[in-house]
Amino acid sequence: MIAPDNPNLALKNYLIAALHTDEFARLEPLLEPVSFKLGQVLFESGDKQEYAYFPTTLIVSLLYVMERGATAEIGVVGNDGIIGVALFLGGETTTSRAIIQSAGAAFRIKATDLQAEFARGRVFQKMLLRYAQALLTQISQTAVCNRLHTVEQQLCRWLLLSHDRLDSDKLVMTHDLISNMLGVRREGVTLAAKKLAEKKLIKNVRGSITLLDRQGLEAAVCECYGVVNTEYNRLLSRGISRTFR
Amino acid sequence: MIAPDNPNLALKNYLIAALHTDEFARLEPLLEPVSFKLGQVLFESGDKQEYAYFPTTLIVSLLYVMERGATAEIGVVGNDGIIGVALFLGGETTTSRAIIQSAGAAFRIKATDLQAEFARGRVFQKMLLRYAQALLTQISQTAVCNRLHTVEQQLCRWLLLSHDRLDSDKLVMTHDLISNMLGVRREGVTLAAKKLAEKKLIKNVRGSITLLDRQGLEAAVCECYGVVNTEYNRLLSRGISRTFR
DNA sequence: ATTCGTGCGTGTGTTAGCGCACATAAATAA
DNA sequence: TTATTTATGTGCGCTAACACACGCACGAAT
Numbered sequence: 001m002i003a004p005d006n007p008n009l010a011l012k013n014y015l016i017a018a019l020h021t022d023e024f025a026r027l028e029p030l031l032e033p034v035s036f037k038l039g040q041v042l043f044e045s046g047d048k049q050e051y052a053y054f055p056t057t058l059i060v061s062l063l064y065v066m067e068r069g070a071t072a073e074i075g076v077v078g079n080d081g082i083i084g085v086a087l088f089l090g091g092e093t094t095t096s097r098a099i100i101q102s103a104g105a106a107f108r109i110k111a112t113d114l115q116a117e118f119a120r121g122r123v124f125q126k127m128l129l130r131y132a133q134a135l136l137t138q139i140s141q142t143a144v145c146n147r148l149h150t151v152e153q154q155l156c157r158w159l160l161l162s163h164d165r166l167d168s169d170k171l172v173m174t175h176d177l178i179s180n181m182l183g184v185r186r187e188g189v190t191l192a193a194k195k196l197a198e199k200k201l202i203k204n205v206r207g208s209i210t211l212l213d214r215q216g217l218e219a220a221v222c223e224c225y226g227v228v229n230t231e232y233n234r235l236l237s238r239g240i241s242r243t244f245r
Numbered sequence: 246m247i248a249p250d251n252p253n254l255a256l257k258n259y260l261i262a263a264l265h266t267d268e269f270a271r272l273e274p275l276l277e278p279v280s281f282k283l284g285q286v287l288f289e290s291g292d293k294q295e296y297a298y299f300p301t302t303l304i305v306s307l308l309y310v311m312e313r314g315a316t317a318e319i320g321v322v323g324n325d326g327i328i329g330v331a332l333f334l335g336g337e338t339t340t341s342r343a344i345i346q347s348a349g350a351a352f353r354i355k356a357t358d359l360q361a362e363f364a365r366g367r368v369f370q371k372m373l374l375r376y377a378q379a380l381l382t383q384i385s386q387t388a389v390c391n392r393l394h395t396v397e398q399q400l401c402r403w404l405l406l407s408h409d410r411l412d413s414d415k416l417v418m419t420h421d422l423i424s425n426m427l428g429v430r431r432e433g434v435t436l437a438a439k440k441l442a443e444k445k446l447i448k449n450v451r452g453s454i455t456l457l458d459r460q461g462l463e464a465a466v467c468e469c470y471g472v473v474n475t476e477y478n479r480l481l482s483r484g485i486s487r488t489f490r
Numbered sequence: 491a492t493t494c495g496t497g498c499g500t501g502t503g504t505t506a507g508c509g510c511a512c513a514t515a516a517a518t519a520a
Numbered sequence: 521t522t523a524t525t526t527a528t529g530t531g532c533g534c535t536a537a538c539a540c541a542c543g544c545a546c547g548a549a550t
Binding site: 206 | 499500
């Protein structure tokens with residue numbers, strides 16, 4: 001059994017795992033294990049980001065919060081990526097909130113340490129930049145999906161994106177929380193979830209959704225999911241989907 | 246009068262203008278003046294991008310095209326930016342089409358030349374990375390706006406974003422083309438444009454829309470426009486809006 | 491065992507935007 | 521001038537999603 005603070009756990013994060021040996025050796029002592037609960041906020045819109053996070057088991061939602069309080073998710077990050085692209089893109093802050101969508105663990109690194117290693121170039125820089133493009137693609141597709149697809153399709157997409165970043169088939173998540181992510185009404189999520197449950201694709205129980213038929217979901221989802229998935233695989237040269245890899 | 250192929254015209258592009266003297270001296274001979282008409286395609290989704298483009302007077306729309314042919318704009322680029330972020334982010338291609346939204350001129354640079362100068366670091370790299378974040382913010386806000394706002398609000402946003410990148414108050418653009426950008430019906434644009442015209446904010450004539458009251462439009466637009474604008478100013482340290490700078 | 495908070499199901503009425511179908515009008519070509 | 525294309529205005533029925541309002545059920549706490 002690996003100790004819970006063993007830095008080799010960091011290899012569960014694909015960006016870390018892709019590093020060259022010398023890069024990993026240099027970064028390893030700078031990585032600090034952290035864990036978060038559902039709903040915790042890593043940083044708010046406009047916050048100076050002191051740390052970047054490499055998720056291993058947790059999932060983070062990048063959420064935009066309107067002046068009136070309405071919210072909409074613009075992207076989701078798990079062990080496929082990093083929270084804090086603004087740190088190496090140069091902006092230091094973003095207009096979105098980073099909030100824990102699924103409890104779990106990550107490794108954090110000081111902003112200055114991240115920037116120093118990024119400046120060395122090499123694989124680390126390359127992977128971070130490619131990840132930035134992957135995220136850009138995901139956000140673009142979110143924009144398109146918001147415009148053109150139904151709540152049911154978007155729920156499928158959201159469930160699959162989350163599932164890809166989890167070890168479990170059970171997503172601990174209320175309809176209300178999902179509605180905040182999708183930027184729709186809670187009733188809309190309930191209705192869409194009910195339809196998916198009737199098709200035996202998921203099981204709805206109080207406080208969680210369990211995926212029963214991944215293939216069925218992939219058949220029901222809009223093309224947006226596949227486009228993002230394919231692009232992640234292309235850009236990051238590995239699979240995040242159990243079926244697409 | 247500056248000759249039309251005078252590379253100093255390139256300084257009309259804010260990214261070029263921000264370079265240090267030695268960087269500009271190195272880039273200048275690599276920049277080639279080009280001009281495009283409305284509707285021309287710089288590259289399709291998935292195309293290997295041979296050139297990056299620094300617009301001076303033209304505007305480019307980044308458009309996603311669905312399998313069924315429906316389209317939605319994910320972002321707009323003018324003399325504030327560069328077409329081809331995938332070249333320095335490392336992906337080489339993107340999932341969107343780059344199409345001329347307003348005819349005009351630009352300077353292009355070979356992909357390999359761009360990458361070589363990017364690799365040198367310094368101001369060029371810094372500006373490109375910051376621009377990537379600005380674009381990311383714009384796309385994020387497009388996603389949010391698509392989810393939460395009305396066609397009329399989005400049309401305001403779109404008109405202002407276009408106007409910011411033009412010298413003229415007249416946008417040569419049919420309702421049909423705008424509808425492709427916004428991902429809505431042509432009739433929806435006609436209706437929204439009519440409402441704005443009734444409020445004396447714009448003038449609708451066949452084939453073009455003229456902005457009559459910019460302040461009025463800024464009062465009518467959703468917060469999305471201001472958020473993007475403020476972030477562009479912050480990240481790129483200069484104004485693109487006539488009112489916000 | 492009862493109470494209470496939270497999560498979910500459901501109904502009613504409203505509205506924004508869609509698809510379709512034309513009518514009109516302005517530009518362009520013949 | 522006349523004909524033809526292209527852009528815009530408008531009407532009608534339809535649907536997805538909205539806002540609001542409950543009722544119910546599960547589960548934890550007393």
